[in-house]
Amino acid sequence: MLKKTLLLLSIPISFVYLKAQDISVLTNTVDVYSANPINGTAKYNSMAGSVGALGGDISSANVNPAGIGVFITNDLNLTLGVNSNKNATTLAGNSLNYKTNNTDISNSGGVLTINLGDTASKWKFVNVGVNYSTRSLDNYSESPANGNIKIVDNLSTPGTPINYTFRGHAYDRYGDQSKLNFAVGANYDNRIYLGAGLNFHNSFLTQNDTAGFYSDYDNTSLAYSKQYTGFEEHSDGFSANVGVIAKLSNQFRVGAALESPTWWSIDRVYNQYYYNSNQADVFGEDRNLVTPMKATLSAAFVPSKNFALNVDFIQGITKPKYKEYGDAERELNDFFSDSYKNSSEVRVGAEYRISAFRLRGGYAYQGNNFDNLSLLSYNDNGSTSNQSYSNLLVGKRNTIGAGLGYDFQAFYIDASYQSITSEYSSPFLQGNIDYNSGYFNGGFDVNSEAYAVSKVKNTRNNFFVTVGWKF
Secondary structure: OOOOOOOOOOOOOOHHHOOOOOHHHHHHHHHHHOOOOOOOOHHHHHOOOOOOOOOOOHHHHHOOHHHHHHOOOOEEEEEEEEEEEEEEEEEOOEEEEEEEEEEEEEEEEEEEEEEOOOOOOOEEEEEEEEEEEEEEOOEEEEEOOOOOOEEEEOOOOOOOOEEEEEEEEEEEEEEEEEEEEEEEEEEEOOOEEEEEEEEEEEEEEEEEEEEEEEEOOOOEEEEEEEOOOOEEEEEEEEEEEEEEEEEOOOOEEEEEEEEOOOEEEEEEEEEEEOOOOOOEEEEEEEEEEEOOOEEEEEEEEEEEOOEEEEEEEEEEOOOOEEOOOOHHHHHHHHHHHHHEOOOEEEEEEEEEEEOOEEEEEEEEEEOOOEOOEEEEEEOOOOOEEEEEEOOEOOOOEEEEEEEEEEEOOOEEEEEEEEEEEEEEEEEEOOOOHHHOOOEEEOOEEEOOOOEEEEEEEEEEEEEEEEEEEEO
16 A cells, blocks of 8 residues: 655644644544444433443443443343434524434344352352444535635736635535444452453544635636545554442442553545646555543442432543654644643433333533634635634534333333534635645645634434343
């Protein structure tokens, strides 16, 4: 595979120094490879993933693998997910909406319990859990046109400047991500639960960055592709986690877990365009990424067999880091070192039992991953100025979950609804002729020193149904 390293500008660390790097690379590093997606069984999703000190659910291995040690029966389950992803994108007072829908088997898993109760040991159970989950990476965000944004090209046709009027922009990502988890949990004297897990990740995505321009040179309105896009990435990753749950009393439990970084190996293929040429070359490169290590602290209150309340606190410890093959990866690392912050996430979940019925609910909040960043940006009237953004690329995430279930003793069925919302600022359009990083079509390129920045409200409405068998 051909190794090609992109050259970036070496100036003091800031957002604008990434002259040749597509913005979606930064977004995907955080949103795809480093994310903490809440995805699992219907029970897990209804409680917003807050099960760290409770366990007893196959998806608890994502938060604390000691939760596998809580099982006292074998368990098999299958989850159907119906996912809706909507982006409302606003620029210069105009908005565009786009929704994607996906239905799939989003989670499947099982736990094998080994009962040690017949022995004289205080070890009661040793359990083995296997879980496989998937999520769609499809995400389309289209920004409206703003006729006040005009970009002048004085170089392509000397003496006859070309005026490009902005006609809209789209980030389009589609693909899938999966996670295969193997976990072992142990029960010591029904008071201490220990666990360890191995996680195997796989991801495939295709990313496009496209802008529309009207050219007064030939009176055309065409779509132009950002340099080095579209690109495809096929990735494999590995991580491990360990955890413990302790019963302080029959009513109070605490838990702690540590998840290693995920070591990603990324095979990337992308397009490179040239001025005054209708053709594009396809190049490939390998990238290796290490995403943040995470720690989780949990506490649960179980006053009776009919009610349980759990709180999880998840904290990133390290920062994303690429293996450095050249200036591109080095300056990506400088950017994350300077501007990335380890976000915190708080999850609260509860379950109430009425005979065989189960009522569940949960809420989760995750903070932003970037400090305030300053950009040279277009104003609505087409002028430019330096502006500061507190929620660039990815925003704070709020998750609300609700669900119910029914236990038929040997069989059970759970259903849940999940609403996930976030708002963020989406930059695009910037390109630099010195670094061959503009937008290309038919041998013409459009380069803008300033960014256009739209506001995006992302809303995900998800439904899950889990059927399971206990034996």
